Structures are given as C-alpha cells and as structure tokens.
Amino acid sequence: MTVVRTSVDAAAEDFAEYRDAMLTKLDELETEHAKAIEGGGEKYTERHRKRGKLLARERIELLIDEDSPFLELSPLAAWGSDYKVGASMVTGIGVVEGVECMIIASDPTVKGGSMNPWSVKKGFRAADIAAQNRLPTINLVESGGADLPTQKEIFIPGGRTFRDLTRASKERVPTVALVFGNSTAGGAYLPGMSDYVVMVKEQAKVFLGGPPLVKMATGEESDDESLGGAEMHARTSGLADYLAVDEEDAIRLGRSIIKRLNWNKQGPSPKPSYSEPRYDAEDLLGIVPTDLKVPFDPREVIARVVDGSDFDEFKPLYGSSLVTGWADIHGYPVGILANARGVLFSEESQKATQFIQLANQSDTPLLFLHNTTGYMVGKNYEQNGIIKHGAMMINAVSNSTVPHISVLMGASYGAGHYGMCGRAYDPRFLFAWPSAKSAVMGGQQLAGVLSIVARASAESRGQAYDEDQDAAMRAMVEGQIEAESVPTFLSGMLYDDGIIDPRDTRTVLGMSLSAIHNGPVEGARGYGVFRM
C-alpha cells in the first residue's frame, strides 16, 4: 500500500481562486446541459406529453435499474452548430436488469426526433462504444427519420447505423429496439436489424412507405395501421416480437428481454472490496490553475481518484515530467500516465513507451490524464531525436490493445494530444474537465507563429510590416483558437464523450471501466518489452 501524500492546502488563496473559477465553469456547463435536457423546448414537450407520451429521458429513467447510475454520453453534441444542443438524441450507458447497456433514445420533441448530421455522428459514437466494449444496445425509437434538408450529410453515411446493428448481432452482442412511434422509411431498418423488437400499440408506425407514397407508387389505398401498426407487425408481419399496450409496458418488456439474455461479462471481475480515496474529491476543484501555463502535480488528482489513494509509481526518478504508475479504480487495476509539467521530452516519451508495453504484458487498462503542451521543440531536442522518441510513444499508444481511457484535465496540445491517446487514437472513453483545452497549439503561440511567418514574408518582399494589422490579426487568431479549444466546442464536435465535473472523475472512470470489462481485456502480443 503506497498512499499518495498530499500537499493541497484547501485554505490557500490559489486554491480558492482556482475553485471559484472551476465552479463558474461548472455553472456554465450546467446551463449548456440544461439546453440538452430542454430538448425541443416547452411547447413541443407539452405537445408530446399531451399525447400521453414519455420524454426520452423519462423513458430511459424508467428503463434502467432503480437507483443505478447512468452515464450520459455526448450530451453537448451539436453545441455551437445550428442544431439543438444534444442533437435530438440521448445516448448513455445504463444498467438494465444488472446488464450494462448502451441506450440510444431519439428525442421526439426536437423536430419529431429526426436525425440531423450531428445526431448521426452521436449515434455512430454510441455504436462504436457499444461495439468496442461489447455492450448490448437498446434503441428507444421515435424518429421522423432523416432531416431532409441535410439529407446529403445523412443519407449515405447514415447507412452505417443499420450495418452496425447487424454487425453487433454477428458479434453476439444483442440489440433491442423498443418502438414508441415513427420508425419509417430507412428508419424501419432499425427494428428491422435488431435482435428483439417491441412495438407500442397504436403508437409504433414502422413501414418503408406511408400511405401517400404507396398511393403514388402503386395507386393502392392504405392507412398507417395496416401498413405499419404495432398490431399488424405483431400479428401479421412478425416484425414485432412483442406487442406492448403502452410505453411503460414496452419498457417492462424491454427489461424482461435483457433479463433473459444470460449476459456474462468477458473481462475479469473487479476486486470484491476496495476503499474509497483517502482524500476529498472536493479538492479537485481547486487543483487546476486558472492559467494552464502553471503546472500542477497530477498525483494530487490520482490521490483523489484511485482506490485508497494507493498509487505505485513506476520509474519515478526518470522522465519526471510524466508520472506513470499502477493503481485500482473501483476494484479495476489500471496503469496511469499523467503529465506533470506539461512538456514531453525524450525521457518521458521512452518512459511512456515502456510503461504502455508493460501494461499490455499484464492486460492492464490504461488511463491517460492530460495536461500537456506537447513534445519539446528546439535544436538540442531535435538533434537528440525527440521525433523518434515521440513516435515511439505514439506507436506504443496506437498499437496497444488494452483499453484506454483519456481524461483532459488541462492542456492537450499538439502531438502531445496524440501521444497521450487523443480522440484519434481510439480511447474507449474520452472525457474533459471544464478546465481542459485542446488544439494544435495554444492560441497565443499559434498567433505568434503566424505573425513571425508573415513578418518574415513581408521582409523578404521588402515590404513594411503593418504592426496595427498584425495586432488585429493576432487578436483575431488568438480569439478563434481559444474559442475552438474550449471543451464545449470540442464536445459539440463529438471530440470527447462529455465534459465532467472533476469531482465525478472517479465515478465516471468506474462506470467506464466496468463497461469496458463487458469485453475481453487483452494486451498486444508480439515482442517482449523494449527496455528504454
């Protein structure tokens, strides 16, 4: 047992300042989350309720086990776009009859639950998570189909939705569709490709073509119920396996389906008992400095996240700008890589490479805690092979097969974002703290680089350099990069799986690790560990 010692002083001035700043950001985050919860707004919510229907989140709450946690994913999808925050869809991991499931619910209060380009991306992300972690999927369907004005961005890539369902089934990961309303045209393949289908009487409507289209195509007179009603599908076409009398009944039936899956998690079980951290998670609010240039000790974070604050550091004396070591989170063993002083040098890169290989040897999942400004630049470093060493680390991350989770605590800039398993490196989950920022480099640096290049270009042409214009350009670029580095923006782009309250980090990681262990946890095979 190696308990991390803390030097956090909750009474310090810095701490209070950082904490206030973090709380302000959390308030702002709550405001943005509220937009997602609001869905289509009061008017459409009211109309939906008047039809006696449940809201998407109410359906989910009723579906999951009582008092169980629910991890909503990508709640800010479409943030900063022309579409409603949340992208007319709710996705998340919830426990149904003791089985962790990927739950995907269309939000019918937003344009009838129709899919816009962001909804499609959010759905893909959910499907990826379900596939990578072997999570059974439950679709709560009530969608008007594609948002037709943007069909060009939806129609062709959107076909993946149905492909994913049947591929999940091939991998023996069950898929369940509970159809509460419209699921027509292409949407009909959602129940069509699912292992189990429940339809709500007098609500579900599942057909390829509705009465007007049928009339146009063949001249046949028809109606909704005979073309795609729940009764018809349950009694005649056989597309529905279960006929639910109402929404609650559909959810009840959905639960009973999951109960009978005989679902077994393939990964190892967590340790049956473990301790909570010795230090208060509240402190996490005051640890991250308001200015990301000021480094902080990630051990203070680790001490408030891992079981019993028990962390065994690996290679503590070497490459000390990156902390590596072993710990447990909610009983699951993890290897942790955390940036300590922002910059990654050759030593840190080699240390990371070795550590990632060791984790693969012992089938241990990896947690990356980001606060990096990137790999070191400069003559000495280039000459000493920083590119090679950075490449080693990126190679190790790319080809590691143990599950990875990334948490962006502070900076995540440049190739450091890659080396620390950024989004493109397929971490199973990636969450950001409200204090996080991610871009190719900091706004100030990027503006400065552009300025230097422009100045050199002007000089080479023998032109005078307009300082006023330079200042204006720098301010504009800096502003743009800053705006595009903030977590709400990145979350809106689906570049993370959600922004979390730092105090929830342990809980979010616990849920993520538990979800991950539905699949096998196996490290890469091939070579032995290369000593660095």
Add this chain to the structure above:
Amino acid sequence: MASFECEHGDPMINSVLVANRGEIARRVFRSCADAGIGTVAVYSDADADLPHTREADAAVRLPGNTPSETYLRGDRIIEAAHQAGADAIHPGYGFLSENADFAQAVQDAGLTWIGPPPAAIASMGSKVEAKRIMADAGVPVLSELDPAEITADQLPVLVKASAGGGGRGMRVVHELSALEDAVKAASAEAGSAFGDATVFCERYLPTGRHIEVQVLADEHGTIWAVGERECSIQRRHQKVIEEAPSPLVDDAMRQQLFDAARAAAKAIGYVGAGTVEFLATDSGEFFFLEMNTRLQVEHPVTECVTGVDLVGLQLRIAESDRLPPEPPPQDGHAIEVRLYAEDPAQDWQPQSGTIHALDVPRVAAEFRIPPRGGIRLDSGFEGGSVVGVHYDPMLAKVIAWAPTRGEAARALAAALAGSKIHGLVTNRDLLVTVLRHPAFLAGETDTAFFERHGLDTLSTPLADDRARQLSALAAALAAAAANRAQAKVLSGLPSGWRNVASQRQRKSYRVGEDTVDVDYRITRAGLDADGHDDVSLVTSTPGRVVLTVAGVRRTFDVARYGDQVYVDSPLGPVALRRLPRYTDPDAAVPAGSLLAPMPGSVLRVAVEQGATVQSGQPLLWLEAMKMEHQISAPADGVVAELPVSQGQQVDVGTVLAVVHAASES
C-alpha cells in the same frame, strides 16, 4: 413470585396433552415444564408449523383444519393422549374447555381432566340454568326475560346464546320490531358455533362494567377468590383490554364480589380454576352474568398482581393437592391487551396471512410473571407464522405489571407502540390510543368505551400524515440502499448518480388509502427530496434510515417482505405497499371488479351473470372467520362476470364478480 405451599400427595400427572392451540397451549406447556411434567400438543394441518406444535415434547396431528374436524374432536384428542402417552388433558380455553361431555369422556378414558367436575361444567353451561342456581345461592342476577313478553320499557335487551361465549350468538336489541330477527340470528350463530341454538334475553346495561372474579377451588373445600379483573373494554362483546385490579372496585365492593364469587363456586361444587363474571354499574351495583368453568384468556393479569401461577395450581388441584387457606393479596396493577390481526377501521375485519415479524420490545418474561415493572408476552405466533382463517386471529397478549395503573398503562402503550408487527393489519394502534386516552387513564372504562369515544377517532393511526410521508421517504431510501447493495454491477458507485440530471428517482407507495410518491435524488450535496426541504439524510442502509428532520435526528427501521414495507419509528408504525414500477397488463383486473376482501368461502350467490343490479344490492356472501361478509353491487349496472360459485374457497384479491356500471354498458 410469592410461594404457595400446597399439601402434596403423590404426583399423579406425568404428561399433559393440551387440547388447544397457540398461546394457551404454550402457556400450559410452560407450567408443565416448570413442574417437570411432559407435554403433548395436538395440531391441525394449518398449525403444523406453529410454535406450540414444535415446542411440546410430542405432537399429534388432528387431520383437517376446521375446528369441528380438529380441536373439537374429543375422540381424536383422547386417542392422541393415549398414542403419545399423556395421562392428563388440559383443555385450555375455548374449543372443548367447557364441554362437560368431553370432560367426562376424558375421565372415562382413564385420564386426568385438568378442569372442574363435568357436572359443574354442565350446570354453568346453560346460562339459563346457571342464573337460576346463582339466584338460589344469593348471588345477584339480572332476571331473564321471555322474548315473547318483552315490552318497550324493558329495552334495550340482550339476546345471548345459552351455551355461548366470546360474543358469538349475542345481539343487542333496541327496538321491539328487531327482536324476532335478532333472536333468530343469534340462535343460528349459536347453533353453528356451539352446536346448541338455545338463546335467552335479559336487560341490557349499555354502559355497564364487566368485572369478574378469579376463583380457585380444591377438592377439599377451600375456595379462593384470588382477585378481580375488569374487562369492560370490549368490541363485539369480546374483551380487548383487561386489568387487575378494577379501577371501579373499592375494598367494600371487592369483599362483596369475592363473597358472591365464592358462593357461586360453592353452589355448584366447583373444583379448579374458574371465573365468575359480573356486570356492574358505576355506582357499584353488580349482577351475575355467567361463570366460566375454565382458565380465562386474561388470567395473566391476576397472575401478575397476585404472584399465583394459575396453571400451576390447576395442575396441583388436579393432583388432589390442598390449597392454603387464604389467597395472597393483590399487589400493584396489571393490564393486558389482546393484540388481534384485525382491522378496527374496517368493521374489525379479521386478517389472515403471514405475520413476518412480531417483536415486542423489552419483554421481560413469556408465559410467566415478569419482574415488577416488566412486560409479559403470551403469544402463539412468531415471525414467519401463518395466521389462518380457521381460528381466532389473536396474535398475542401483551401484559404490563407496574406499581400503579398509570405506570402499567404507560409501559404497555410504549411496548406496543414500539413493537415491530409486520405482515398483517392489527388493532395495535387502537390499543395504544386507548391506553393513552384520558378517559381510560381516569378509570372510565365501561363497555361502551368504543361507542362513546368513537371508533373512528380511536382507530386513527398513531403515525400522522407527516410521519407517513417521512416513513415513505425512509422506505424509499432504504430500498435505494438495498438496490445498491444488491447491484450486480457498479454497486460501489453513488446511488442514482447522473452526470446530466434531468429528474429525480421515484418510488410510489400505497399507505392506507393514499398513494405517496417519493421523488428524490442523492447528490453530492446530500438528499434532495420533493416536499422534504427540512430533511437531510444522515445514513441509509437496507434496514435503517437516519434522517434529520427540522433539526431533529430520527431513526426509521425499515423491513421489506416482497412489496410490503414496514417502517417503525417513534413517530408511529407505518405499513406501506410498494407500487410496481410497471404494470403487467395480464395482471390487471377489469374495471368494476369486486375482489374478495379476505380469504374465505363463498357462502351463497344471489345473482346470475347478466343480471341487472342496483347499487348496494347483495350479490354474494363470503364466510370467513365465522362471520358473513356481504359483497354488494358498487353501482347500478349489469353483472358482466361471475367467476365464483357457492362453496368455492377464495383467496384475498380473487375476483368475485365484475359489475359494469349502467353508464358504461
């Protein structure tokens, strides 16, 4: 306990069969065991798992369930005694205890009868005959009235079964026009319950006091009046609260009562334990009611205040021992309540089913005299026992003995209020309310107590609305803790955690006639529960929730049995039923369904399917616990379904009939 030396002959009894069940069987076993006497139980099929069956040294099955198949089968019981090697039979109370033929048969079979001589039983068995004997012996009696000659100025009158007891076959008549029906009904009930349809009438004292004297007589002429009891608080002529001594009786009246009781016992050559019952007025006038030639249900209060082991002495008297010349004096005050599985608010409807828990706190003794100031419990049931439909639904007798009446009432009320009684509706709240009632504490305990103070008021639950709301909250939080503890995955994570919170958790409960929705969230900042702004959560486990309510810490104990939830706290016990999260449509009952309110059998059916009925029209009758329950049409309409037929056994909740209201059809 004071000691009483009896003059001993050689012990005759080696093993006693108790021809009874439940608490009284256990009570007799206790005295037998103390004396080193072996015990034999008999049990019906329904009672095979009850404590009395298990506790005895030997137990013999009486096949069947109804009393007439089992505990009233004297022949089988005597055979059982032979089978199990018992040499004596104690009848307990009820069943065959006052059956002279049975007493005779026991003796004829060569067994010792622990009870009075058959002739004494017979002479008191007929109430008409008994009154005549008592009048002759100088005991004051209420004169018997001939039903045919009753005049309006003699009203009200009481119609009683001559062979009766326990309130059965009894009717009060206030109007002459009702007399004939009352006599018929009482006679029918008496016939069914006692096998003797004879009834008689006497003046009815609506506000009388029921006072009785415990007598003990040996074969050698010593007759004790051991003490008096007051049992005025009755429901349907059945005693509910009994105490010794009576708050009405002063020394002079006591002397008169004791003299009358001894005279009564002497007049019939009584031997053994018996009780002479009197009806007294507030002014101290009293009249002979009847003599019970057996041990009484309420004998423990006399034991407490006198230190006498009445069953122990019954055994010794049966062994022909001699009593000392004088009984011990009464000391302190004892009060007994009869805890029944019945719903006072629903016309005392008897309850049946599993009693999951029956835990009375601070019980100092069971079936014996507790240390002074202690609580005594005499119960035939324990947690997990099934209370059936065939017998009296009395769960337990709880007795307090204290130096004064007020102290005894307070201790008993506290013990009852703190009891964990789970599984069945009981009269507990009513008992506590009575024990704490100013009129009761002032000794104003006449037979009209419930009518005077209003059963509605008295049966109000101890837990007020706020207590019920808090108990529902505690039930929900305990359930949440249980859900977390039992979770197959993620059980170590915070309860109901959300990263994007849109709503609270909801659990709905049925509390009495009301539905209580508990909407709550447990956040980092603590409990956030709708309507409970002044409540914070201290701790919650599946069995216990500690809340701070408006600055005061309160502990709620929570027990769950399927969907039944019981929350016990000093704010009052609350029974809740968890409403399902989802309704299984197959389990839904059609609108207009009439459900069996209790298990029983269909006595008769008055209508046919398709019949047009008026609101209130009787459709069928159920018989349960020897009482008829009428099932009436809830509205004008048509009997759409009638799935039961005469003689059919039904469980509680069985659909008896479906009536479609006229407006629907």
